[in-house]
Amino acid sequence: QKEVEQNSGPLSVPEGAIASLNCTYSDRGSQSFFWYRQYSGKSPELIMSIYSNGDKEDGRFTAQLNKASQYVSLLIRDSQPSDSATYLCAVSQGLTGGGNKLTFGTGTQLKVEL
Amino acid sequence: DTEVTQTPKHLVMGMTNKKSLKCEQHMGHRAMYWYKQKAKKPPELMFVYSYEKLSINESVPSRFSPECPNSSLLNLHLHALQPEDSALYLCASSPGTGRTEAFFGQGTRLTVV
Numbered sequence: 001q002k003e004v005e006q007n008s009g010p011l012s013v014p015e016g017a018i019a020s021l022n023c024t025y026s027d028r029g030s031q032s033f034f035w036y037r038q039y040s041g042k043s044p045e046l047i048m049s050i051y052s053n054g055d056k057e058d059g060r061f062t063a064q065l066n067k068a069s070q071y072v073s074l075l076i077r078d079s080q081p082s083d084s085a086t087y088l089c090a091v092s093q094g095l096t097g098g099g100n101k102l103t104f105g106t107g108t109q110l111k112v113e114l
Numbered sequence: 115d116t117e118v119t120q121t122p123k124h125l126v127m128g129m130t131n132k133k134s135l136k137c138e139q140h141m142g143h144r145a146m147y148w149y150k151q152k153a154k155k156p157p158e159l160m161f162v163y164s165y166e167k168l169s170i171n172e173s174v175p176s177r178f179s180p181e182c183p184n185s186s187l188l189n190l191h192l193h194a195l196q197p198e199d200s201a202l203y204l205c206a207s208s209p210g211t212g213r214t215e216a217f218f219g220q221g222t223r224l225t226v227v
Contacts, residue, residue, distance in 0.1 A: 043221040044157065044204070046218075049215050095162060095169050099147070099162040102159065102206075107156055
């Protein structure tokens with residue numbers, strides 16, 4: 001079983017619609033969850049972090065976390081063509097020696113169509 | 115300011131060459147990371163430095179040698195690489211305590227010929 005799972009897509013949505021991206025994880029003790037956006041050929045960009053159950057909103061983005069179901073989601077409202085990218089779900093594990101290890105899902109490719 | 119700077123942006127090297135990748139952050143972060151990303155795959159952790167000490171080596175071959183000269187700098191020394199080592203090499207940093215968000219540099223696109 002993969003530690004972090006995402007549908008690879010592509011997920012196609014029309015401009016102005018809501019895009020819904022989903023992620024499940026296997027380590028029930030995980031505490032920190034992140035969404036990164038990665039444009040083709042570029043590096044991952046952190047867009048949302050969430051640590052507790054419920055919703056967290058930042059502009060057009062809403063992250064949702066349900067630790068009981070081991071489920072994280074990202075909603076993008078009023079999707080724009082510039083949102084077309086691969087979205088990586090990441091789960092953080094604290095390390096005994098310090099720092100954190102991010103385990104990524106395989107990413108969901110989002111295409112926002114005009 | 116959430117900037118992590120990596121140099122060079124692109125690197126082509128032969129299998130007998132020695133080269134170094136450099137990474138710098140001025141956010142006061144105490145943890146720094148090297149990740150490797152192959153095409154259409156997620157980033158994979160290679161090394162973690164915490165407070166300038168090597169915390170994790172994810173069984174990376176010895177032809178990759180990390181170095182953390184101070185809390186702002188992280189290097190990756192490359193020697194005798196193979197063509198399959200061609201990838202995007204990403205440096206990241208995080209506060210190290212409390213908040214755990216990691217911020218990535220723009221990466222170095224490495225091609226081994």
